[in-house]
Amino acid sequence: MKQNRVGKIIAFIILAIVCLVWIFPLVWAVLTSFKSDIEIQKVGFSLFPKHWTIENYTKLLFGNDSSPVLSWFINSLIISLSHTVLVLFIVSFAAYGYTRLTFKGRDLLFSILLGTMMFPSVMNLIPNFKIVDTLGWTNTFLAVIVPGAAGVYNIFLVRQFILGIPKELDESAVVDGANEFQIFYYIILPLIRPVLTVVALFSFTGSWNDFLWPSIVISDIDKLPITPGLQLLQGQYLTYPGIGTAGALLALIPTFILYLIAQKSFMESMSLQSGIK
Template identity: 50%
Template sequence: MLKKARISKYIAYLFLIVLCIIWVVPVVFGVTTSFRSQSEVVSAGFRLLPENWMLDNYVTILENTSTAPILRWLLNSVFIACTHTFLVVVIISITGYGYSRMNFRGRDTLFFTLLGISFFPGVVNIIPSYKIIEAFGWVNTSWAMIIPGLAGMGNIFLVRQFLKGIPQELDESARVDGAGDFKIYFAIILPLIKPILIVCGLFSFVGSWNDFLWPVIVYTDVENMPITAGLLLLQDIYGNYRMIGQLMGSAMLAIIPTLLLFAFAQKYFIQSINLNSGIKG
């Protein structure tokens, strides 16, 4: 039995290593391509490391502030993603508290009905969503990216499930001392659900940052675009095998914020793997 367990462990390690290589090699190749000259990109074929490392691609990207203002796009994306994430955390924490702690008629029916509706593909809402955004005058503004999706039922479900691991005796004790719902929420619940809120915030930030289809639809003004819509524009400027190094350099700049975010916040994923990891009674 011990030998079989050891063999199974080695097979699992080998499988994970293969998956890691499959994921890492394209990323490394993209990074190294951004440091190659255009002639090397076209003529060298597949070579993981460049013959001559150069920063000319990044210099060209950063100097182009007219047709491709990538720094402006990055700032737009940071503002959009941070604002969207903050509002998401506020809304899902309050909503999750309501669905798990407050008793009202039809609570569970309403929750599971909205949860079921959320399983429909998001693409079916594109035209209605655009009409609503257009009616509010939010086309080509940051609000077109910030407001939609704030009350995602997936995040609310995670918060609700996490709250089920926190004993309601804490609420009852606070009520005996005269605390109301808002006092209980701010003083007791909010500090306890911080791990799951951080995870939901990370998912929301990455989802907002990486959203591609929606910003392409709602943005036509180059100055107001987020980075994902800007990268599509860069395909016309740098694509067609003319400036592949600049195109890859722009893509590498676009993923830096999310990589840093995961690097500093990965411990919170471990804390929130168990949705019932709240205080046990």
């Protein structure tokens, strides 16, 4: 009994140290964003600001016409939300089709689909750009919303979750006269909400943090999302670390809030039977 208690204390201490190591850079960044550039560049280490100021945020949001941070932030919200909704629509229907619908070559087609995960995503850059350019989507939001909406990993994740739902529920619905769409909408969809929440979380975060693809297909500064926009901001304010830190924290806010909201569903999705009552 005493050994178990000592083990728990040691485990708690180790986890607390790891937590501090992970959270310290974030705390430092938050406090640094309220310091003046002179104080940041001063020799020596000081965690808390001696003179608190919001000048970095005012300059970032309202003091620079060549770096429209508010427009970048709004663009990222539009792009990420639209991309997430499209992902949920495509992935849920595709996963249902690969589990509940019976057609010739279904398993072979899904195996080929899984095989595409072996190729690095960078191989798709040139083909995707050619497709987007042919459709006339370059320098538009569609160029960053549509590509990647049918992610194979997301389809696999939702498919595995649906496989844990008994088919007897479908058969009972068929006896009551339900068609395929009604089975999907009234039975399957409510049960897979936890895993769809996780897919939405991953999709929103991935779209929000994407840097390379938006930098390739969008050339207009006003249409940039915030992640490639921050790269321009870093080059412009290289000697002003406070503004760069404030911009990074501003970009962090939506994903941080999203994780806080979705953490319960994330834990539920870890069990393939979590939707079954």
